Amino acid sequence: MKLNIRHLTIEYASGGSVVRPVSGLDLSASSGSLVLLLGPSGCGKTSLLSCLGGILTPKHGRIRFGDVEVDALKGAKLTAYRRHMVGIVFQAFNLVPSMTALENVMVPLCNGGVRRRKARARADSLLEQVGLGDRTDDRPSRMSGGEQQRVAIARALALDPPLLLADEPTAHLDSIGVEGVMRLLRELADGDRLVVIATHDERLLPIADRVVELVPKTTRDLREHVTPLPMERVAVQAAFVAGMPASTR
């Protein structure tokens, strides 16, 4: 599947003002690759992920993933897209604290119509895959940041989505945890799956097939990254635009 982003502009309301973190972005990527969205805080990485995940509606532009016009989805079709096409690994892990690791992974499966027994087996298998086969009955509060992150990845993979989005996946991890998550994310970016990671952590550069640096237009002093990987800079406009309407889903 191919991801195509054309002339994307994102706006949302914040503190009484309208923020436009991304303006006129063009980007494309194909399944089987890992794309790193790199840039400082506020450059629009997370907003871009939100749009790809069908959570934020862009102000202008088009997002197409496979044959789905993501920006045009509404209601049940949008819910189905979020459920079956996208897996999201959140920066704060966002596991449900009252549920065990297994149950957290089962949530999208059961909501996706998978029967309970099959859902349990699939969740077990995913937790095994992320190295947590012996922690299925533990609640998030009894797990380290790295372990929680791996549960979150297992949950994101539950329905085997073709698009995996990860927002600052290493933000709350120690160096050992970072290594494990990097290896896992790299492994996931194969076959029919496209992995898009938003981060400002340059330790992730080596695992990327492609690095897209989101740089505020106002920043003139663009420094060069020392990386053997192909990297492109996409200038985005991070600006407060007072009085403009925001559109969020």
Add this chain to the structure above:
Amino acid sequence: MVMRSAFRDLQWRRRRVLIAVAGTALVFSITLVLSGVSHGFDVETDRTMASFGSDGWIVRDGAAGPFIGQAPLPGSTVEAVRSETGITAANAVVFSRKTVGVGSPKEVNLFGVEHRGVAVPAVDHGRAPRESGEIVVSTRLHYGIGDKVLLSGKPFRVVGTISNSTVVAGVPNVLVTLTDAQTISFAGQPIISAVAVKGTPRVVPPGTRFMHNADARRDLLRAVSNARSGINLIGLLLWLVAATIIGSVIYLSALERVRDFAVFKATGTSNATILADLVLQAVLLSLVAAGVGLLVATLIGPRFPVPVVIPVSSLVLLPTLAVAVGLLASLAGLRRAIAVDPAIAFTAA
């Protein structure tokens, strides 16, 4: 998974849930007991009315009833009624509110009755009063056969007991001979409160009217009508209190689970599923509270000084209303859950 999610969250917040269940259960139990008290008024009245075995009553024209609303009749009315066509039996009855005992006297309903025929309540132990100075008492007074009782200062000997015979909000009934009742209530004058009859008269003696048992029953219940209205109002308020408790818990739960709901939405969980989760919590809370409330009501009911007869309708209605209360109470939480923006899932915890 909805049920598991709802149940797990209740487990997670178990202290708060336990407090809410305890509070709501207490409210439900009081509501049940109050409905039992209100129904108890009916049950004791029906039991007393049935014990007379009459088809109707002859009362003074203009009187509101044979008991609370009585207007005394001359004793000779009985003979006049007996001679009317359609009447197969007729006996005089005297009713008044008196006290028994000294020191801390207890209020009683005094019935002066004849010893055979209509309006002679069945005695469970011993026999009906036949001679002056004999009395039959409700077991609620805790006297035994042979005990001495002071009724309005006049000594009586207990010759029989009737189980839990009460009327007018748990006030025990006592039976004495018609003559003794006239001595105590009407200074010995040959006056009666009403005439209990078998059959239906075509005409009644001048200055009297026929009253059906249903009207006589209403006459006895008139004494507790204000109390019943107050009880019903308190019951309504208690339902609102229960709804508030459950609503608070569900609303707090919705507030605290904003991130969970945002994640659910961001990962493709429909609004309907999230709402079902909250509704299920409200219903579970309500039903558990209703169950505990029923248990508490069963335990505390018999300790009430008035008869508490929890009607079957209330037992059916309680869980039904509890679910309705739970649903109503969860509305604010549901509105909050629907409004949750899935983009919150991307913000830092």
